Amino acid sequence: MDSMQRIRTAAETVEKAIGKAEIAVILGSGLGDFGNDLTDAKEISYADIPGFPLSTVQGHAGKLIAGTLNGKRVMMMSGRFHSYEGHSMEDVTLPIRVMALLGVKKLIVTNAAGGVNTAFSAGCLMMITDFINLAGKNPLVGENLSFFGPRFPDMSRAYTPELQSLARESAKNLGIRLEEGVYCWMSGPCYETPAEIRMVRILGADAVGMSTVPETIVAAHSGIQVLGVSCITNMAAGVLDQPINHEEVMEMGRRVRNDFAALLTDVIGKM
Numbered sequence: 016m017d018s019m020q021r022i023r024t025a026a027e028t029v030e031k032a033i034g035k036a037e038i039a040v041i042l043g044s045g046l047g048d049f050g051n052d053l054t055d056a057k058e059i060s061y062a063d064i065p066g067f068p069l070s071t072v073q074g075h076a077g078k079l080i081a082g083t084l085n086g087k088r089v090m091m092m093s094g095r096f097h098s099y100e101g102h103s104m105e106d107v108t109l110p111i112r113v114m115a116l117l118g119v120k121k122l123i124v125t126n127a128a129g130g131v132n133t134a135f136s137a138g139c140l141m142m143i144t145d146f147i148n149l150a151g152k153n154p155l156v157g158e159n160l161s162f163f164g165p166r167f168p169d170m171s172r173a174y175t176p177e178l179q180s181l182a183r184e185s186a187k188n189l190g191i192r193l194e195e196g197v198y199c200w201m202s203g204p205c206y207e208t209p210a211e212i213r214m215v216r217i218l219g220a221d222a223v224g225m226s227t228v229p230e231t232i233v234a235a236h237s238g239i240q241v242l243g244v245s246c247i248t249n250m251a252a253g254v255l256d257q258p259i260n261h262e263e264v265m266e267m268g269r270r271v272r273n274d275f276a277a278l279l280t281d282v283i284g285k286m
């Protein structure tokens with residue numbers, strides 16, 4: 016099956032099961048249960064969507080949910096695909112193209128990330144203003160799917176300034192600390208070395224993580240507006256004199272969950 020046919024088949028199945036939406040959210044580690052905040056929700060498991068890969072990471076359930084949140088129809092991806100799991104770039108970004116076919120115009124991408132900027136602290140939220148791609152991969156490599164966008168798409172506004180303004184406003188109104196900065200995509204799955212973190216700091220990164228950039232690139236290619244928010248679950252390697260532990264990363268994600276959910280709920284209401 017060619018790429019376009021694969022996307023269309025998946026999109027038809029999703030539409031039949033849960034319908035369409037103009038706003039979508041990708042739930043990163045810790046936010047996995049945010050889908051429970053939707054009312055009138057319908058869901059479909061990735062296993063029931065033809066062509067969808069299966070998520071293998073703990074804390075990433077693997078379903079699409081659509082419903083209403085703060086007066087808006089929203090589709091949520093609970094569980095995302097990472098390239099470190101062995102998924103191809105095409106697989107990692109398939110859901111974004113399915114969303115594009117289903118009429119999604121605004122996408123909120125969330126993740127857990129390590130804090131590179133020493134002014135940050137574990138547990139804060141960071142709105143992504145730009146990205147650096149150090150993973151050595153790009154989801155647009157290969158035949159251009161011109162149905163979605165151009166061969167050489169502009170990335171100078173990959174994270175939409177208007178959506179950033181809304182998020183700033185929401186954070187201010189809710190009294191939630193919202194830092195801002197550049198997210199650097201590293202391939203993982205090992206956490207970075209202290210030397211790598213010193214390097215990315217010199218390069219201009221404020222946070223590092225193992226996701227989000229492929230989805231952002233494909234969304235931007237399709238003309239979808241993107242808002243990115245990272246939960247700084249830990250300070251990146253070498254910033255503090257302590258090792259990074261996946262369990263602690265997940266635990267911090269859970270602790271920040273309510274603020275994160277409140278912020279997104281408010282922003283969605285404004286979209």
Ligand code: HPA
Nearest residue numbers: 127128129223224225251
């Ligand atoms: N590095 C990369 N990815 C991450 C980190 C980190 O320190 N914390 C959470 N996701």
